[in-house]
Amino acid sequence: MIKNLGNILSYFRAYTQYDLKRELLAWLKILKFYLPVIGPVVLVAVVIFIYIKPVPVDRTYLATGQESSLTDQMGKSFSRYFEQHGLSLQEINTTGLHAGLHQLSDDESKINASFVTSGTATSKDYPNLVSLGTVNISPLWLFYRGKTIHTDDPFEYYRDKLISIGADGTVTNKLFNRLMELNNPGTGVRSNFLELSHAEAAKQLRNGKIDALFIVDGYNSPIIQSLLNDPTIQLMNFPLAEAYARKLPFLQKIVVPKASVDINHVRPASDITLLASSVNLLVEKDIHPTVQWAFLMAAQDLNLKSEQFFTSAGSFPAYKDKSFPLSFVADRFYTHGTPVLFEYLPLRLAALIENIWVILIAIFLIALPFIKKLSNFRSQTSEKLLWKSFWELRYIEDQLNDATTPSATESIINELLNLDTKVSTAWSEGQHIRHYYNLKRCIGDTLKSAQKKQTAMDS
Numbered sequence: 001m002i003k004n005l006g007n008i009l010s011y012f013r014a015y016t017q018y019d020l021k022r023e024l025l026a027w028l029k030i031l032k033f034y035l036p037v038i039g040p041v042v043l044v045a046v047v048i049f050i051y052i053k054p055v056p057v058d059r060t061y062l063a064t065g066q067e068s069s070l071t072d073q074m075g076k077s078f079s080r081y082f083e084q085h086g087l088s089l090q091e092i093n094t095t096g097l098h099a100g101l102h103q104l105s106d107d108e109s110k111i112n113a114s115f116v117t118s119g120t121a122t123s124k125d126y127p128n129l130v131s132l133g134t135v136n137i138s139p140l141w142l143f144y145r146g147k148t149i150h151t152d153d154p155f156e157y158y159r160d161k162l163i164s165i166g167a168d169g170t171v172t173n174k175l176f177n178r179l180m181e182l183n184n185p186g187t188g189v190r191s192n193f194l195e196l197s198h199a200e201a202a203k204q205l206r207n208g209k210i211d212a213l214f215i216v217d218g219y220n221s222p223i224i225q226s227l228l229n230d231p232t233i234q235l236m237n238f239p240l241a242e243a244y245a246r247k248l249p250f251l252q253k254i255v256v257p258k259a260s261v262d263i264n265h266v267r268p269a270s271d272i273t274l275l276a277s278s279v280n281l282l283v284e285k286d287i288h289p290t291v292q293w294a295f296l297m298a299a300q301d302l303n304l305k306s307e308q309f310f311t312s313a314g315s316f317p318a319y320k321d322k323s324f325p326l327s328f329v330a331d332r333f334y335t336h337g338t339p340v341l342f343e344y345l346p347l348r349l350a351a352l353i354e355n356i357w358v359i360l361i362a363i364f365l366i367a368l369p370f371i372k373k374l375s376n377f378r379s380q381t382s383e384k385l386l387w388k389s390f391w392e393l394r395y396i397e398d399q400l401n402d403a404t405t406p407s408a409t410e411s412i413i414n415e416l417l418n419l420d421t422k423v424s425t426a427w428s429e430g431q432h433i434r435h436y437y438n439l440k441r442c443i444g445d446t447l448k449s450a451q452k453k454q455t456a457m458d459s
Helices: 002-033 035-052 070-084 097-105 171-183 198-206 222-228 241-247 289-305 328-336 347-372 374-402 406-425 430-458
Strands: 060-065 089-093 113-117 129-145 212-216 233-235 251-256 272-284
Touching: 060 070, 060 097, 070 089, 070 113, 070 129, 070 272, 070 289, 097 113, 097 171, 097 272, 129 171, 129 198, 129 222, 129 251, 129 289, 129 328, 171 212, 171 241, 198 212, 198 222, 212 222, 222 233, 241 251, 241 272, 272 289, 289 328, 289 347, 374 406, 374 430, 406 430
Parallel strands: 060 089, 060 113
Antiparallel strands: 113 272, 129 212, 129 233, 129 272, 251 272
16 A cells, blocks of 8 residues: 555656646646637626626615514514625614615615515506515504404494504505505594504503504514513404405405413403415615525525414415516526525525526537537647747748848848747647657758858858
Protein backbone atom coordinates (compact mmCIF):
# COMPACT_ATOMS: atom_id res chain seq x y z
CA MET A 1 0.00 0.00 0.00
CA ILE A 2 2.88 2.37 0.89
CA LYS A 3 4.54 1.52 -2.43
CA ASN A 4 1.33 2.35 -4.32
CA LEU A 5 1.04 5.62 -2.42
CA GLY A 6 4.61 6.47 -3.37
CA ASN A 7 3.84 5.77 -7.04
CA ILE A 8 0.79 8.03 -6.88
CA LEU A 9 2.83 10.84 -5.31
CA SER A 10 5.54 10.43 -7.91
CA TYR A 11 2.99 10.59 -10.72
CA PHE A 12 1.37 13.68 -9.18
CA ARG A 13 4.77 15.37 -8.82
CA ALA A 14 5.64 14.63 -12.44
CA TYR A 15 2.22 15.85 -13.57
CA THR A 16 2.51 19.16 -11.73
CA GLN A 17 6.06 19.70 -12.99
CA TYR A 18 5.32 19.12 -16.67
CA ASP A 19 1.77 18.17 -17.73
CA LEU A 20 -0.04 20.67 -15.49
CA LYS A 21 2.20 23.51 -16.60
CA ARG A 22 1.75 22.46 -20.20
CA GLU A 23 -2.05 22.34 -19.77
CA LEU A 24 -2.15 25.79 -18.17
CA LEU A 25 0.07 27.16 -20.94
CA ALA A 26 -2.29 25.66 -23.52
CA TRP A 27 -5.35 27.38 -22.07
CA LEU A 28 -3.52 30.67 -21.68
CA LYS A 29 -2.66 30.55 -25.37
CA ILE A 30 -6.27 29.66 -26.22
CA LEU A 31 -7.59 32.57 -24.15
CA LYS A 32 -5.14 34.95 -25.78
CA PHE A 33 -6.10 33.71 -29.25
CA TYR A 34 -9.84 34.16 -28.59
CA LEU A 35 -9.56 37.39 -26.58
CA PRO A 36 -11.57 39.43 -29.16
CA VAL A 37 -14.48 36.98 -28.77
CA ILE A 38 -14.33 36.67 -24.99
CA GLY A 39 -15.18 40.35 -24.42
CA PRO A 40 -18.61 40.28 -26.14
CA VAL A 41 -19.44 36.93 -24.54
CA VAL A 42 -18.71 38.30 -21.06
CA LEU A 43 -20.80 41.39 -21.86
CA VAL A 44 -23.78 39.23 -22.89
CA ALA A 45 -23.37 37.16 -19.70
CA VAL A 46 -23.42 40.34 -17.58
CA VAL A 47 -26.58 41.58 -19.34
CA ILE A 48 -28.30 38.22 -18.70
CA PHE A 49 -27.13 38.33 -15.07
CA ILE A 50 -28.67 41.79 -14.60
CA TYR A 51 -31.88 40.78 -16.40
CA ILE A 52 -32.61 37.70 -14.29
CA LYS A 53 -31.74 39.47 -10.99
CA PRO A 54 -30.24 36.38 -9.34
CA VAL A 55 -30.73 37.65 -5.78
CA PRO A 56 -33.07 40.22 -4.21
CA VAL A 57 -31.10 43.32 -3.33
CA ASP A 58 -33.67 45.13 -1.20
CA ARG A 59 -35.43 44.47 2.07
CA THR A 60 -39.02 43.26 1.71
CA TYR A 61 -41.71 45.23 3.57
CA LEU A 62 -44.93 43.44 4.61
CA ALA A 63 -48.07 45.25 5.83
CA THR A 64 -49.48 43.22 8.73
CA GLY A 65 -52.47 45.21 10.01
CA GLN A 66 -53.09 46.00 13.67
CA GLU A 67 -50.79 44.82 16.46
CA SER A 68 -51.61 41.46 18.09
CA SER A 69 -53.88 40.48 15.20
CA LEU A 70 -53.68 37.17 13.32
CA THR A 71 -51.84 38.80 10.43
CA ASP A 72 -49.44 40.55 12.80
CA GLN A 73 -48.54 37.16 14.31
CA MET A 74 -48.16 35.64 10.86
CA GLY A 75 -45.91 38.53 9.80
CA LYS A 76 -43.59 37.85 12.73
CA SER A 77 -43.43 34.14 11.83
CA PHE A 78 -42.69 35.00 8.20
CA SER A 79 -39.94 37.37 9.30
CA ARG A 80 -38.25 34.61 11.33
CA TYR A 81 -38.48 32.24 8.36
CA PHE A 82 -36.92 34.84 6.05
CA GLU A 83 -34.09 35.45 8.53
CA GLN A 84 -33.36 31.71 8.77
CA HIS A 85 -32.86 31.64 5.00
CA GLY A 86 -30.71 34.74 4.68
CA LEU A 87 -33.47 37.11 3.54
CA SER A 88 -34.75 40.32 5.10
CA LEU A 89 -38.43 40.93 5.86
CA GLN A 90 -39.68 43.95 7.77
CA GLU A 91 -43.25 43.91 9.15
CA ILE A 92 -45.15 47.20 9.06
CA ASN A 93 -48.22 47.59 11.30
CA THR A 94 -51.09 49.57 9.77
CA THR A 95 -54.48 50.73 11.07
CA GLY A 96 -55.97 47.81 9.16
CA LEU A 97 -55.35 45.49 6.25
CA HIS A 98 -57.16 47.81 3.85
CA ALA A 99 -54.69 50.57 4.76
CA GLY A 100 -51.87 48.14 4.02
CA LEU A 101 -53.43 47.38 0.63
CA HIS A 102 -53.54 51.09 -0.23
CA GLN A 103 -49.87 51.49 0.70
CA LEU A 104 -48.96 48.39 -1.31
CA SER A 105 -50.52 49.94 -4.42
CA ASP A 106 -48.87 53.33 -3.79
CA ASP A 107 -45.68 53.77 -5.84
CA GLU A 108 -44.30 56.11 -3.19
CA SER A 109 -44.68 53.53 -0.41
CA LYS A 110 -41.90 51.08 0.44
CA ILE A 111 -44.43 48.31 1.22
CA ASN A 112 -44.31 45.61 -1.46
CA ALA A 113 -46.44 42.87 0.18
CA SER A 114 -49.59 42.85 2.28
CA PHE A 115 -52.17 40.54 3.81
CA VAL A 116 -55.66 41.21 2.42
CA THR A 117 -59.04 39.85 3.47
CA SER A 118 -61.31 38.47 0.74
CA GLY A 119 -64.26 40.63 -0.26
CA THR A 120 -62.48 43.95 0.25
CA ALA A 121 -60.67 44.40 -3.11
CA THR A 122 -60.26 42.99 -6.62
CA SER A 123 -57.63 43.15 -9.37
CA LYS A 124 -59.85 45.64 -11.22
CA ASP A 125 -59.03 48.22 -8.55
CA TYR A 126 -55.39 47.15 -8.17
CA PRO A 127 -54.10 45.88 -11.56
CA ASN A 128 -50.43 45.97 -10.54
CA LEU A 129 -50.85 43.43 -7.74
CA VAL A 130 -50.79 39.63 -7.89
CA SER A 131 -51.73 36.96 -5.38
CA LEU A 132 -49.62 34.31 -3.67
CA GLY A 133 -52.82 32.62 -2.54
CA THR A 134 -54.83 32.20 0.66
CA VAL A 135 -52.66 31.76 3.75
CA ASN A 136 -55.32 31.52 6.49
CA ILE A 137 -58.93 32.30 7.34
CA SER A 138 -60.31 35.13 9.46
CA PRO A 139 -63.65 34.44 11.23
CA LEU A 140 -66.23 37.22 11.72
CA TRP A 141 -66.82 37.36 15.49
CA LEU A 142 -69.63 39.14 17.30
CA PHE A 143 -69.04 39.27 21.06
CA TYR A 144 -71.59 40.63 23.55
CA ARG A 145 -72.37 40.84 27.26
CA GLY A 146 -75.40 39.52 29.12
CA LYS A 147 -77.77 36.63 28.61
CA THR A 148 -77.68 34.37 25.57
CA ILE A 149 -79.32 36.01 22.57
CA HIS A 150 -81.24 33.95 20.02
CA THR A 151 -81.88 35.78 16.75
CA ASP A 152 -81.74 34.97 13.07
CA ASP A 153 -80.24 38.36 12.21
CA PRO A 154 -77.62 39.59 14.72
CA PHE A 155 -77.01 42.71 12.60
CA GLU A 156 -80.66 43.77 12.80
CA TYR A 157 -80.60 43.07 16.55
CA TYR A 158 -77.68 45.49 17.13
CA ARG A 159 -78.88 48.10 14.66
CA ASP A 160 -79.89 50.47 17.49
CA LYS A 161 -77.39 49.38 20.17
CA LEU A 162 -73.85 50.47 21.01
CA ILE A 163 -71.59 48.25 18.98
CA SER A 164 -67.94 48.63 17.91
CA ILE A 165 -67.60 48.03 14.17
CA GLY A 166 -63.84 48.58 13.78
CA ALA A 167 -61.82 51.66 12.91
CA ASP A 168 -62.71 53.51 9.72
CA GLY A 169 -61.13 51.91 6.64
CA THR A 170 -60.46 48.56 8.31
CA VAL A 171 -61.64 45.20 6.98
CA THR A 172 -63.82 44.80 10.08
CA ASN A 173 -65.57 48.10 9.36
CA LYS A 174 -66.10 47.36 5.67
CA LEU A 175 -67.49 43.86 6.24
CA PHE A 176 -69.82 45.02 9.01
CA ASN A 177 -71.34 47.70 6.79
CA ARG A 178 -71.66 45.28 3.90
CA LEU A 179 -73.41 42.63 6.02
CA MET A 180 -75.63 45.20 7.72
CA GLU A 181 -76.70 46.59 4.35
CA LEU A 182 -77.38 43.10 2.99
CA ASN A 183 -80.34 42.40 5.31
CA ASN A 184 -81.02 45.94 6.53
CA PRO A 185 -80.82 48.24 3.49
CA GLY A 186 -80.54 51.95 4.14
CA THR A 187 -79.12 51.60 7.66
CA GLY A 188 -76.14 53.79 6.79
CA VAL A 189 -73.87 55.47 9.36
CA ARG A 190 -75.29 55.64 12.87
CA SER A 191 -74.03 57.28 16.05
CA ASN A 192 -74.26 53.97 17.92
CA PHE A 193 -71.84 52.36 15.43
CA LEU A 194 -68.54 53.10 17.16
CA GLU A 195 -65.37 53.00 15.05
CA LEU A 196 -62.93 51.81 17.71
CA SER A 197 -59.65 49.92 17.47
CA HIS A 198 -59.86 46.25 18.41
CA ALA A 199 -58.00 46.72 21.69
CA GLU A 200 -60.10 49.70 22.78
CA ALA A 201 -63.33 47.97 21.80
CA ALA A 202 -62.44 44.87 23.85
CA LYS A 203 -61.67 47.09 26.85
CA GLN A 204 -64.98 48.97 26.59
CA LEU A 205 -66.95 45.73 26.15
CA ARG A 206 -65.48 44.31 29.37
CA ASN A 207 -66.21 47.57 31.21
CA GLY A 208 -69.82 47.51 30.04
CA LYS A 209 -69.54 50.75 28.04
CA ILE A 210 -70.68 49.10 24.81
CA ASP A 211 -73.12 46.26 24.14
CA ALA A 212 -71.22 44.33 21.48
CA LEU A 213 -68.02 44.07 19.51
CA PHE A 214 -67.76 43.01 15.86
CA ILE A 215 -64.26 41.95 14.81
CA VAL A 216 -62.62 40.11 11.91
CA ASP A 217 -59.53 38.27 13.17
CA GLY A 218 -57.98 34.84 13.58
CA TYR A 219 -58.76 32.32 16.31
CA ASN A 220 -55.25 32.54 17.78
CA SER A 221 -55.28 36.33 17.97
CA PRO A 222 -54.61 37.44 21.59
CA ILE A 223 -57.71 39.68 21.56
CA ILE A 224 -59.95 36.86 20.33
CA GLN A 225 -58.50 34.42 22.87
CA SER A 226 -58.99 36.85 25.74
CA LEU A 227 -62.65 37.38 24.78
CA LEU A 228 -63.36 33.67 24.23
CA ASN A 229 -61.96 32.83 27.66
CA ASP A 230 -63.79 35.63 29.48
CA PRO A 231 -66.85 34.08 31.26
CA THR A 232 -68.66 37.45 31.17
CA ILE A 233 -68.47 37.61 27.36
CA GLN A 234 -70.61 35.56 24.98
CA LEU A 235 -70.19 34.71 21.29
CA MET A 236 -73.06 35.36 18.91
CA ASN A 237 -74.40 32.49 16.80
CA PHE A 238 -75.15 33.11 13.08
CA PRO A 239 -78.04 30.76 12.19
CA LEU A 240 -78.18 32.18 8.65
CA ALA A 241 -74.45 31.71 7.96
CA GLU A 242 -75.12 29.43 5.00
CA ALA A 243 -77.48 31.98 3.46
CA TYR A 244 -74.92 34.78 3.92
CA ALA A 245 -72.27 32.62 2.24
CA ARG A 246 -74.60 32.08 -0.74
CA LYS A 247 -75.11 35.84 -1.09
CA LEU A 248 -71.41 36.66 -0.57
CA PRO A 249 -69.30 33.82 -2.06
CA PHE A 250 -66.07 35.09 -0.53
CA LEU A 251 -67.48 34.06 2.88
CA GLN A 252 -67.67 30.52 4.24
CA LYS A 253 -69.51 28.84 7.09
CA ILE A 254 -67.46 27.56 10.03
CA VAL A 255 -68.37 26.14 13.44
CA VAL A 256 -66.94 26.57 16.93
CA PRO A 257 -67.83 23.16 18.45
CA LYS A 258 -69.44 22.88 21.86
CA ALA A 259 -66.85 22.96 24.71
CA SER A 260 -63.97 23.41 22.21
CA VAL A 261 -62.77 26.61 23.92
CA ASP A 262 -62.93 25.23 27.49
CA ILE A 263 -63.95 21.61 27.87
CA ASN A 264 -63.99 21.76 31.69
CA HIS A 265 -66.49 24.61 31.83
CA VAL A 266 -68.19 23.63 28.54
CA ARG A 267 -67.49 26.84 26.68
CA PRO A 268 -69.27 27.45 24.44
CA ALA A 269 -72.36 25.74 25.79
CA SER A 270 -73.43 24.71 22.28
CA ASP A 271 -72.11 24.73 18.73
CA ILE A 272 -71.65 28.27 17.43
CA THR A 273 -71.95 28.90 13.71
CA LEU A 274 -69.81 31.71 12.29
CA LEU A 275 -68.83 33.24 8.99
CA ALA A 276 -65.21 33.49 7.87
CA SER A 277 -63.28 35.21 5.12
CA SER A 278 -59.98 34.20 3.54
CA VAL A 279 -56.71 35.96 4.34
CA ASN A 280 -54.70 36.34 1.13
CA LEU A 281 -51.16 37.50 0.50
CA LEU A 282 -50.73 40.06 -2.28
CA VAL A 283 -47.44 41.30 -3.71
CA GLU A 284 -46.27 43.70 -6.39
CA LYS A 285 -46.01 42.13 -9.85
CA ASP A 286 -42.27 42.75 -10.09
CA ILE A 287 -41.30 41.50 -6.63
CA HIS A 288 -38.32 39.15 -6.83
CA PRO A 289 -39.10 35.43 -7.45
CA THR A 290 -36.88 34.41 -4.51
CA VAL A 291 -39.05 36.51 -2.17
CA GLN A 292 -42.19 34.90 -3.59
CA TRP A 293 -40.82 31.39 -3.01
CA ALA A 294 -39.86 32.42 0.53
CA PHE A 295 -43.39 33.70 1.26
CA LEU A 296 -45.04 30.54 -0.12
CA MET A 297 -42.73 28.20 1.77
CA ALA A 298 -43.04 30.27 4.96
CA ALA A 299 -46.85 30.03 4.71
CA GLN A 300 -46.61 26.28 4.16
CA ASP A 301 -44.17 25.83 7.05
CA LEU A 302 -46.29 27.95 9.41
CA ASN A 303 -49.48 26.08 8.53
CA LEU A 304 -47.86 22.69 9.18
CA LYS A 305 -46.26 23.69 12.47
CA SER A 306 -48.94 25.85 14.11
CA GLU A 307 -52.18 24.74 15.72
CA GLN A 308 -55.14 25.01 13.34
CA PHE A 309 -58.57 25.36 14.99
CA PHE A 310 -60.86 25.56 11.97
CA THR A 311 -58.78 23.82 9.29
CA SER A 312 -56.52 20.79 9.06
CA ALA A 313 -52.73 21.08 8.85
CA GLY A 314 -51.54 21.53 5.29
CA SER A 315 -54.68 23.34 4.13
CA PHE A 316 -52.75 26.50 3.33
CA PRO A 317 -51.42 28.10 1.29
CA ALA A 318 -54.08 27.50 -1.37
CA TYR A 319 -55.56 29.44 -4.26
CA LYS A 320 -59.15 29.93 -3.04
CA ASP A 321 -59.91 33.58 -3.67
CA LYS A 322 -59.77 34.31 -7.41
CA SER A 323 -60.18 38.09 -7.01
CA PHE A 324 -56.52 38.54 -7.93
CA PRO A 325 -54.53 36.51 -10.48
CA LEU A 326 -51.73 34.29 -9.23
CA SER A 327 -48.15 35.37 -9.78
CA PHE A 328 -46.08 33.27 -12.18
CA VAL A 329 -44.16 31.74 -9.25
CA ALA A 330 -47.33 30.98 -7.26
CA ASP A 331 -48.92 29.35 -10.30
CA ARG A 332 -45.91 27.02 -10.60
CA PHE A 333 -46.10 26.32 -6.86
CA TYR A 334 -49.80 25.33 -6.92
CA THR A 335 -49.50 23.42 -10.21
CA HIS A 336 -46.35 21.41 -9.53
CA GLY A 337 -45.71 21.80 -5.80
CA THR A 338 -42.42 22.74 -4.19
CA PRO A 339 -39.53 21.86 -6.54
CA VAL A 340 -37.21 19.07 -5.34
CA LEU A 341 -34.28 21.51 -5.46
CA PHE A 342 -35.56 23.23 -2.30
CA GLU A 343 -35.08 20.01 -0.32
CA TYR A 344 -31.35 19.85 -1.05
CA LEU A 345 -30.16 23.40 -1.72
CA PRO A 346 -30.33 26.68 0.22
CA LEU A 347 -33.48 28.64 -0.58
CA ARG A 348 -31.60 31.43 -2.37
CA LEU A 349 -29.73 29.03 -4.67
CA ALA A 350 -32.75 26.78 -5.31
CA ALA A 351 -34.91 29.81 -6.17
CA LEU A 352 -32.21 31.15 -8.50
CA ILE A 353 -31.99 27.86 -10.42
CA GLU A 354 -35.78 27.57 -10.52
CA ASN A 355 -35.94 31.14 -11.85
CA ILE A 356 -33.39 30.76 -14.66
CA TRP A 357 -33.68 27.11 -15.73
CA VAL A 358 -35.75 28.09 -18.80
CA ILE A 359 -33.04 30.58 -19.81
CA LEU A 360 -30.33 27.99 -19.19
CA ILE A 361 -32.09 25.43 -21.39
CA ALA A 362 -32.50 28.00 -24.17
CA ILE A 363 -28.81 28.90 -23.97
CA PHE A 364 -27.86 25.21 -23.98
CA LEU A 365 -29.95 24.50 -27.09
CA ILE A 366 -28.46 27.48 -28.90
CA ALA A 367 -24.94 26.51 -27.88
CA LEU A 368 -25.39 22.77 -28.55
CA PRO A 369 -23.59 22.81 -31.93
CA PHE A 370 -20.63 24.50 -30.28
CA ILE A 371 -20.69 22.11 -27.33
CA LYS A 372 -20.35 19.16 -29.71
CA LYS A 373 -17.12 20.68 -31.01
CA LEU A 374 -15.72 21.38 -27.56
CA SER A 375 -13.72 18.16 -27.50
CA ASN A 376 -11.78 19.41 -30.55
CA PHE A 377 -11.45 22.94 -29.25
CA ARG A 378 -7.85 22.69 -28.07
CA SER A 379 -6.82 20.88 -31.26
CA GLN A 380 -8.46 23.48 -33.50
CA THR A 381 -6.79 26.33 -31.64
CA SER A 382 -3.38 24.64 -31.87
CA GLU A 383 -3.87 24.12 -35.60
CA LYS A 384 -4.90 27.75 -36.13
CA LEU A 385 -1.85 29.03 -34.26
CA LEU A 386 0.49 26.90 -36.41
CA TRP A 387 -1.14 27.83 -39.72
CA LYS A 388 -1.07 31.48 -38.75
CA SER A 389 2.71 31.18 -38.39
CA PHE A 390 2.94 29.34 -41.75
CA TRP A 391 1.12 32.22 -43.46
CA GLU A 392 3.42 34.70 -41.75
CA LEU A 393 6.41 32.76 -43.08
CA ARG A 394 4.88 32.80 -46.56
CA TYR A 395 4.57 36.58 -46.37
CA ILE A 396 8.20 36.93 -45.28
CA GLU A 397 9.33 34.70 -48.17
CA ASP A 398 7.54 37.04 -50.60
CA GLN A 399 9.38 39.96 -49.02
CA LEU A 400 12.68 38.11 -49.38
CA ASN A 401 12.10 37.50 -53.08
CA ASP A 402 11.43 41.23 -53.59
CA ALA A 403 14.38 42.43 -51.49
CA THR A 404 17.03 44.27 -53.55
CA THR A 405 19.20 45.89 -50.88
CA PRO A 406 21.33 44.54 -48.00
CA SER A 407 19.32 46.56 -45.46
CA ALA A 408 16.00 45.09 -46.67
CA THR A 409 17.47 41.60 -46.48
CA GLU A 410 18.78 42.24 -42.97
CA SER A 411 15.32 43.38 -41.89
CA ILE A 412 13.84 40.14 -43.25
CA ILE A 413 16.46 38.11 -41.36
CA ASN A 414 15.40 39.82 -38.12
CA GLU A 415 11.72 39.03 -38.86
CA LEU A 416 12.64 35.36 -39.40
CA LEU A 417 14.58 35.24 -36.14
CA ASN A 418 11.60 36.78 -34.28
CA LEU A 419 9.21 34.29 -35.90
CA ASP A 420 11.48 31.41 -34.92
CA THR A 421 11.53 32.62 -31.31
CA LYS A 422 7.76 33.05 -31.26
CA VAL A 423 7.15 29.55 -32.64
CA SER A 424 9.67 28.03 -30.19
CA THR A 425 7.83 29.52 -27.21
CA ALA A 426 4.34 28.84 -28.58
CA TRP A 427 2.09 25.95 -27.61
CA SER A 428 0.88 23.21 -29.93
CA GLU A 429 -1.25 20.12 -29.39
CA GLY A 430 0.62 16.79 -29.32
CA GLN A 431 -1.02 15.54 -32.51
CA HIS A 432 0.39 18.60 -34.36
CA ILE A 433 3.98 18.11 -33.26
CA ARG A 434 5.10 17.12 -36.77
CA HIS A 435 3.63 20.37 -38.12
CA TYR A 436 5.55 22.23 -35.43
CA TYR A 437 8.91 20.73 -36.48
CA ASN A 438 8.04 21.15 -40.13
CA LEU A 439 7.42 24.84 -39.48
CA LYS A 440 10.71 25.15 -37.58
CA ARG A 441 12.54 23.50 -40.47
CA CYS A 442 10.90 25.79 -43.03
CA ILE A 443 11.83 28.87 -41.00
CA GLY A 444 15.43 27.60 -40.79
CA ASP A 445 15.61 27.00 -44.56
CA THR A 446 14.22 30.46 -45.31
CA LEU A 447 16.66 32.00 -42.85
CA LYS A 448 19.61 30.27 -44.60
CA SER A 449 18.34 31.57 -47.96
CA ALA A 450 18.12 35.09 -46.59
CA GLN A 451 21.59 34.94 -45.08
CA LYS A 452 22.98 33.55 -48.35
CA LYS A 453 21.32 36.37 -50.31
CA GLN A 454 22.73 38.98 -47.89
CA THR A 455 26.28 37.54 -48.27
CA ALA A 456 25.96 37.71 -52.07
CA MET A 457 24.81 41.36 -51.87
CA ASP A 458 27.72 42.30 -49.59
CA SER A 459 30.27 40.74 -51.94
